[in-house]
Amino acid sequence: MLNFVFALVAPSITISPSVAPLPIVTTVSPTERSARRQAVVVMQPMSGRCGDAPLDISRVQTPMADLVWTGSNSDQPVQLRFRIDENGRPLGIMRDPAGYGAMADLAPSLAASRFEPNAIRDECVIAYQTKRSSIVDADIHALIGYSIFAQSRPPKELFERVAPKGSDCSTRQSAVLLRAFPDFEKIPATPGRSNWSMVQFDINDAGKPVRLRIYETTGNKALDKASLNAVAQSRFAKGAKQGCLYPYTRHSGKLIAPESKELDVYRYEDSNCPQAVEWKSQPTLIYPENFRRRDIEGWAVIAFDLAPWGAVGNTKVVAAEPAAEFGEAAQRIVSASTTAPSMQGYSNCVVRVRYAMQKQDRDTQLKVD
The missing domain is CATH 3.30.2420 (TolA/TonB C-terminal domain)
Known part of the structure; x- marks a missing residue:
């Protein structure tokens, strides 16, 4: 059986679900030179x-x-x-x-x-x-969800569409004197799904939030209640405003990988691969980003051959869970590695790549056995 752990700096690399809120994105409009929208x-x-x-x-x-x-x-x-x-x-x-x-x-x-x-x-x-x-005709709930988790800056018109009617918060923003946050650890997390609450409020002349309500939400009642309390405790510079918005996000809980069979189940009968292989180079670590965002774990079993000079070839995905994309990423990991030279090549070797979310270290662990 092949046993090794890929690491960048530490013996194991971990990415955890973030418990800090994701602020709404401050954006600029797309370039005016483009005729496309x-x-x-x-x-x-x-x-x-x-x-x-x-x-x-x-x-x-x-x-x-x-x-x-x-x-x-x-x-x-x-x-x-x-x-x-x-x-x-x-x-x-x-x-x-x-x-x-x-x-x-x-x-x-x-x-x-x-x-x-x-x-x-x-x-x-x-x-x-x-x-x-x-964007003008799009569903507001979908637009808010996109703006909270966007990987790049959305256009200005998206936020104009999301803003409540009559809002003057975006055009004349009040300085934030105190931004309160919920205790996110006390709010239940949904495995594989982030929850958010968008709070609408006005600001009175003294800078205190008033007329609070949930504008849009994914339905986590505990997060909704905590978000309203957090906005109520926040304070702004003096001056009345109306139609203000602020989102709070409870990041997804870890969705553990499905159980996998023993590696010997996947081993080929005609394999001449040794139980221990001396790996010469560390492959590039690849955790499928779209699954990492949802804290979804997975694994894949990869078969491969080894040339006498240490090159890895003929890689293929034998099994992958819960989705084929874990197998595609694992295949790239194994293909990028090399071993120490040997007297002869080996065929039909198998390894299992495990993708694990480790909250305490805020990183991703990839283990190959």
Whole structure:
């Protein structure tokens, strides 16, 4: 059996769910030189089946919205293929057609969903329909979710669309004297899904928040209550304002990887690979970013050959859970490694790459055994 741990600095590398709130993004509008505009794209689950039987998709999470430039080819139909275990967890998720496209959250959102338990089902398929709209016409809930977790700066018109009618907070911002935050550790986290509460409030002449209410929310009642309390305790510079917004986010809880079989189950009978291999170079560490954002763990088993001079070749994914994307990332990891030279080459070696979220160290652990 091959045993080694990939590390950048420390013996193990960890990425944890952030418990600090993610502030709303301050943005600028797209360049005026471009005639193109950005549109909001949402992949909506439309129908599901397992074999010939219909599948209830009412509890399937809708992937996070994305922004694309008009004219981009992102409207092709997409299906996710998978199976469901006895706990109602979708496994073996594969995108059809393959690739991320504009919707990197498609497979992770299904991995974080749950179906009715106590009924193992195979050959399951969910069809998704692309819904595209202008920012002006887009759903406010989808826009807020995008703005909170955006990896780049959204356009100014997105925040103009989100702002309450009559708001003057964005045009004449009040200086923040005290920003209070909830005790996020006391708020239940949802495995694989971040929750947020957008609080709307006015500011009176003394700089105190008044007329507080939940503007939009993902539905975490404890977070909603704590967010309202936090805004009530905050203070601003003197001067009345109305229609102000501030989001608080409870990052997703860790969604542990599915159980995996013993590595010997995947080992080929004709393998001549030794139990211990001397690895010469450390491969590049790759944790699928779209799954890391949701704190979803996984694993993959990779088969490969070793040349006498230490090169790794003929890599292939033997198994991967909960989604094929873990296998794709693991295959790149193994392909990038080399071993010490040997008298002869080896064939049909297997390794398992484990992706684990470790909260205390705020990093990602990738272990190969």
